[in-house]
Amino acid sequence: MTRKIKLTRANKSILLKALAPYYYRERALGHSTEKPGRLILKINALPADKRASFSAEEIHLMRTTVNQLRNERLAKGQYTDAADDMLLKLF
Secondary structure: OEEEEOEEEOHHHHHHHHHHHHHHHHHOOOOOOOOHHHHHHHHOOOOEEEEEEEEEEHHHHHHHHHHHHHHHHHHOOOOOHHHHHHHHHHH
């Protein structure tokens, strides 16, 4: 199952900020980083405001990491509207 999502520049930035810590944490633990690494490259290569197809597994990974970023920002009392908007696009 794939789903098309339109990514704006802001949403691309949020996704990359959310995926990077996950990638490095998995790498430090010695786990496979192939899937998050490929997803980071795919998102980075996409032109802004274009629709792209993502698998269910990729969307799950994006949801999980963006939600973690949102929760970290909430814990620090920081602004989260952009992360909330990105999560709504993924649902």
